[in-house]
Amino acid sequence: MxxxxxxxxxxxxxxxxxxxxxLIARGNLVKKIIGLNIFQTSVFILYITMGKIAGGTAPxxxxxxxxxxxxNPIPHVLILTAIVVGVATSAVGLSLVIRIKEAFxxxxxxxxxxxxx
Amino acid sequence: xxxxxxxxxxxxxxxxAFSIIRQKNLFxxxxxxxxYSLLSAALxxxxxxxxxxxxxxxxxxxxxxxxxxxxxxxxGHSEHQPQHRPILPLFVVILTGAVxxxxxxxxxxxxxxxxxxxxxVAPHYLEESEHEIGIPNVVTSVLxxxxxYDTMGETTVIFAALVGVLLLLSLGPRxxxxxxxxxxxxxxxxxxxxxxxxGMEEAQGDTLQVSDEENTLEDTNx
Numbered sequence: 001m002x003x004x005x006x007x008x009x010x011x012x013x014x015x016x017x018x019x020x021x022x023l024i025a026r027g028n029l030v031k032k033i034i035g036l037n038i039f040q041t042s043v044f045i046l047y048i049t050m051g052k053i054a055g056g057t058a059p060x061x062x063x064x065x066x067x068x069x070x071x072n073p074i075p076h077v078l079i080l081t082a083i084v085v086g087v088a089t090s091a092v093g094l095s096l097v098i099r100i101k102e103a104f105x106x107x108x109x110x111x112x113x114x115x116x117x
Numbered sequence: 118x119x120x121x122x123x124x125x126x127x128x129x130x131x132x133x134a135f136s137i138i139r140q141k142n143l144f145x146x147x148x149x150x151x152x153y154s155l156l157s158a159a160l161x162x163x164x165x166x167x168x169x170x171x172x173x174x175x176x177x178x179x180x181x182x183x184x185x186x187x188x189x190x191x192x193g194h195s196e197h198q199p200q201h202r203p204i205l206p207l208f209v210v211i212l213t214g215a216v217x218x219x220x221x222x223x224x225x226x227x228x229x230x231x232x233x234x235x236x237x238v239a240p241h242y243l244e245e246s247e248h249e250i251g252i253p254n255v256v257t258s259v260l261x262x263x264x265x266y267d268t269m270g271e272t273t274v275i276f277a278a279l280v281g282v283l284l285l286l287s288l289g290p291r292x293x294x295x296x297x298x299x300x301x302x303x304x305x306x307x308x309x310x311x312x313x314x315x316g317m318e319e320a321q322g323d324t325l326q327v328s329d330e331e332n333t334l335e336d337t338n339x
Contacts, residue, residue: 009221011127017214018134025206028196030143030188034150037181038134041157044173045130048164053235054228058165059255061247069230071165072239073255077264079169080256081271087176087184088278094188095285101192108197 008049015042027109029097033090040086044079051075119163126160143194147185154178168256238263 019042022035051072059073101107104115133153140146154177161170225232242255242263250258260268 005226006221006224007124008127008227009224010218011131013214013217013221014131015134016217017210018131018138020213021203021206021210022138024209025203026138026196028143030185030192031146031196034137034146034185037150037177038137038153041154041173041177044169045157045160048161048166048169049227050232050234051166052164052228053230056165056230058167059243060167061253061255070243070255072235073242073259074239075234076166076169076256077259077267079166080172080260081267083169083172083176085271085274087181088275090181091184092278092281092285094184095282097188098191099285107192111197 009046012042012046012049015039015045029100029107029109030094033093033097036093037086037090040082044082047075047079047082122163123160126156126163130156130160141196141198143189143196144186146196147182147189150185151178151182154181168254 016039019035019037019039022038023032026032026035051074053069053071056069056071059070059076062068097107100112104112106112106115130153133149133156137146137149137153140149154173158170158174158178161167161173225234242259246255246258246263247253250262252258
C-alpha cells in the first residue's frame with residue numbers, strides 16, 4: 001500500500017478543488033450546496049486516508065488475533081460526527097434556498113442580485 | 118489488489134465530481150451526488166473505516182439525496198448558463214490546488230504504521246478499550262465513551278439545525294404563492310394567518326403543490 005505514496009492526497013485535492021470551483025463559479029444555489037458536499041466528502045477521504053495502516057484491518061477486535069494490526073480509530077470517530085453535522089448544515093442551507101425561491105422567485109445568484117437592486 | 122481498488126474508486130470519484138460540474142439538469146446532478154457518496158462509502162470500506170462507510174451510505178447517499186430532491190421539487194431543476202467567464206474562479210482554484218499539492222510533499226507516506234497520527238492516544242484505545250469499555254468495536258467505544266462529549270456536541274448541532282429548518286420553513290407564504298414578478302405578494306398579516314392555518318404542512322410542500330395543481334385542474338374542468 002505504501003507504493004501509493006501521495007496519490008490519495010492528490011486525488012483528495014482534486015476532488016476538493018472540483019467542489020470549491022462549483023461553490024465559487026456556479027450561480028445556482030442548489031449547485032453550490034452540491035459543491036459544498038463534494039468538498040466535504042473530500043475532507044472525509046483525507047482523514048480516513050490518514051488513519052489507514054498498510055496491511056491493517058478495521059478497528060474491531062478479532063478473537064485470538066494478537067498480532068493483527070488495526071487501523072487508527074480516531075479519524076473514523078471524527079468523521080462519523082462530521083458526516084452527521086454535514087447533513088444538518090446542508091439541510092439548513094437547502095431550507096434557506098427554499099426561502100430565497102419564495103422571496104425572489106429564482107435561485108440564480110445573478111438574478112437575485114438584479115432583483116434586490 | 119487493494120491499491121487497484123483504491124485507485125479505481127478515486128478515479129471514479131473524480132469522474133463523477135467532474136460530471137456533476139458539467140451537468141445542467143439539477144435532478145441529474147443530485148443523483149450524481151448520490152453516486153458520489155456511495156462511491157466514497159465503498160472507498161471507506163477499502164480504507165478499513167466500516168462504521169464511516171455505512172454512515173456515509175445511509176446519511177450521505179440516502180438522506181442528503183432525499184433532502185435535495187425535496188428541495189428541487191419546490192425550486193425547479195434547471196440551471197442557467199453562467200453569464201460571466203469562469204476565468205477568475207478557475208485561477209483561484211488552480212492556485213489553491215497548487216498550494217495544497219505543495220503542502221502534501223512532506224506529508225508522511227500513506228499507510229505507514231510509524232506515522233505521527235498513530236502515536237498519540239490511538240494505541241491506548243486499541244490496547245485498553247476492550248478491558249476498559251468492554252466493546253469489541255473500538256470506534257463505538259471512542260464515540261460513546263472516551264469522546265462522549267463530542268457526540269453530545271453533535272446532537273446539540275443537529276438540534277440547532279432542526280430548529281433552524283423548522284423556523285425557516287414554517288414562516289412565510291406557501292411556495293405556490295410566488296407572484297409572476299418574482300416577489301411574494303402576501304403581506305405580513307396574511308402570512309401570519311396562513312401560518313396559523315397551515316402550520317407544519319409547509320414541510321410537505323411538494324405533496325401540497327401537487328394537490329394545488331389537481332385543484333386547478335378540477336377548476337378548469339368544472
